[in-house]
Amino acid sequence: LTPRWIVAGASVRxxxxxxxxxxxxxxxxxxxxxxxxxxxxxxxxxxxxxxRADIGSALAVKVGFEVLAEEPRLELDRLPQEITTRWQxxxxxxxxxxPPTADEAEGAPHPHYLLYGTTLLGVMIDGPLLRLxxxxxxxxxLGRSGQEHARRPIPPLEVNRPGETDSLCQxxxxxxxxxxxxxxxxxxxxxxxxxxxxxxxxxxxxxxHDETMADVLRRVQGLDAGELEAEIAGWCGPPAEVGGDxxxxxxxxxxx
Amino acid sequence: MxxxxxxxxxxxxxxxxxxxxxxxxxxxxxxxxxxTALEEVLPALRAQASQLVGIEAHVRVATFSxxxxxxxxxxxxxxxxxxxxxxxxxxxxxxxxxxxxxLRRSFDAQAHAMPPAIVLLTDGMPTDTMSPTFAEGxxxxxxHPVGRSATRAAIAIGxxxxxxxxxxxxxxxxxxxxxxxxxxxxxxxxxxASSSVLRAASELAS
Numbered sequence: 001l002t003p004r005w006i007v008a009g010a011s012v013r014x015x016x017x018x019x020x021x022x023x024x025x026x027x028x029x030x031x032x033x034x035x036x037x038x039x040x041x042x043x044x045x046x047x048x049x050x051x052r053a054d055i056g057s058a059l060a061v062k063v064g065f066e067v068l069a070e071e072p073r074l075e076l077d078r079l080p081q082e083i084t085t086r087w088q089x090x091x092x093x094x095x096x097x098x099p100p101t102a103d104e105a106e107g108a109p110h111p112h113y114l115l116y117g118t119t120l121l122g123v124m125i126d127g128p129l130l131r132l133x134x135x136x137x138x139x140x141x142l143g144r145s146g147q148e149h150a151r152r153p154i155p156p157l158e159v160n161r162p163g164e165t166d167s168l169c170q171x172x173x174x175x176x177x178x179x180x181x182x183x184x185x186x187x188x189x190x191x192x193x194x195x196x197x198x199x200x201x202x203x204x205x206x207x208x209h210d211e212t213m214a215d216v217l218r219r220v221q222g223l224d225a226g227e228l229e230a231e232i233a234g235w236c237g238p239p240a241e242v243g244g245d246x247x248x249x250x251x252x253x254x255x256x
Numbered sequence: 257m258x259x260x261x262x263x264x265x266x267x268x269x270x271x272x273x274x275x276x277x278x279x280x281x282x283x284x285x286x287x288x289x290x291x292t293a294l295e296e297v298l299p300a301l302r303a304q305a306s307q308l309v310g311i312e313a314h315v316r317v318a319t320f321s322x323x324x325x326x327x328x329x330x331x332x333x334x335x336x337x338x339x340x341x342x343x344x345x346x347x348x349x350x351x352x353x354x355x356x357x358x359l360r361r362s363f364d365a366q367a368h369a370m371p372p373a374i375v376l377l378t379d380g381m382p383t384d385t386m387s388p389t390f391a392e393g394x395x396x397x398x399x400h401p402v403g404r405s406a407t408r409a410a411i412a413i414g415x416x417x418x419x420x421x422x423x424x425x426x427x428x429x430x431x432x433x434x435x436x437x438x439x440x441x442x443x444x445x446x447x448x449a450s451s452s453v454l455r456a457a458s459e460l461a462s
Contacts, residue, residue: 015309016458046459164405164460203258204265211260235259242264244310 005037009250010233016244029061056116080177150213202243276378282344289439320355321348353393363402371405373453381418409449
């Protein structure tokens with residue numbers, strides 16, 4: 001029996017950004033395309049040097065979706081360069097229409113990708129194939145009913161500079177992007193969760209993954225896509241309020 | 257209720273004042289000016305911290321002359337923090353390299369902590385009679401994951417401070433070196449420096 005996928009996502013602006021009148025710098029995009037389930041989350045950097053990070057993250061999920069949807073069979077090792085090149089082109093187009101202000105240009109390296117700095121997480125499921133791309137922080141968890149542990153396909157980042165992360169804006173972004181492919185022939189996944197680091201950093205316990213996935217697996221049962229989106233928005237609220245950072249979650253849920 | 261029923265928390269950001277209490281700070285009432293300035297900027301810092309939703313700002317003070325020491329046993333919540341007057345130590349030296357290495361070692365237990373904000377206040381030149389020297393201490397601080405990510409500012413008190421050392425201290429952090437020639441200026445530049453590093457450190461939490 002071919003599994004049917006439901007996708008949904010939501011993002012809540014962090015209380016710190018609300019208080020400062022700043023935008024939500026996270027972006028989320030989910031969709032079903034020719035039977036493929038696709039979900040992406042991007043987290044624009046909070047640094048003052050990244051004043052257009054909200055636009056950068058929106059462009060990241062847009063081009064990420066296009067690449068995963070249009071080129072589902074692209075060789076895996078070409079995905080990072082394809083996504084990075086298209087994101088840079090999208091940024092260049094935005095810059096051409098909206099040149100940097102004097103303040104933005106001061107001290108910024110040409111061609112100003114830093115202004116748009118963002119992470120990107122993306123998952124595509126196409127038949128038995130699951131593809132995952134990630135640059136920068138954030139979490140991707142794979143869960144299966146009855147299993148105690150959530151699978152984390154990409155290990156947590158080695159922290160070299162706390163508070164900073166790899167980014168699409170770096171000149172070697174393609175080299176820094178992780179890509180993984182899974183064969184789901186055995187039906188190994190019931191839920192794929194993608195989350196910006198607003199979720200991770202709001203938890204007092206850094207080993208939140210298993211309990212959270214177990215809770216997600218319980219809560220998503222019987223929900224349709226609209227209900228799922230509303231449910232996810234409710235999950236993002238408390239960490240965005242307490243941790244203060246924008247919090248975004250996207251889910252791909254299997255209905256057997 | 258959070259996912260999994262798990263506890264949520266604010267992020268801790270630490271503001272560290274690294275204060276020169278060498279013998280020269282006793283001249284021209286510099287240490288008195290410094291104590292007064294630090295008392296005077298605290299209300300503005302508390303107000304700033306109260307606006308940083310999701311951030312719990314803590315303060316810690318280290319003094320240095322022949323050697324460094326923490327004034328408090330542990331970081332204090334900024335909203336509960338009161339400045340404790342620090343005296344200059346007569347005839348003592350400015351072993352800044354030892355002080356930077358002291359900070360670096362304190363970061364060892366915080367490899368995954370948010371980067372702190374450091375404000376260095378000094379009136380002199382590193383004396384480098386002990387090991388590590390200023391250059392060695394700075395190199396060690398910059399090599400540490402937490403130390404090299406710290407946002408930094410430096411304040412030169414009076415006309416004898418070695419600006420090249422202070423510029424080396426802030427290099428790469430995006431921080432500034434400010435100069436104060438009199439007590440009034442000291443309060444102003446301290447307010448500017450403390451506020452900017454606290455803001456920059458809290459931005460790293462987003």
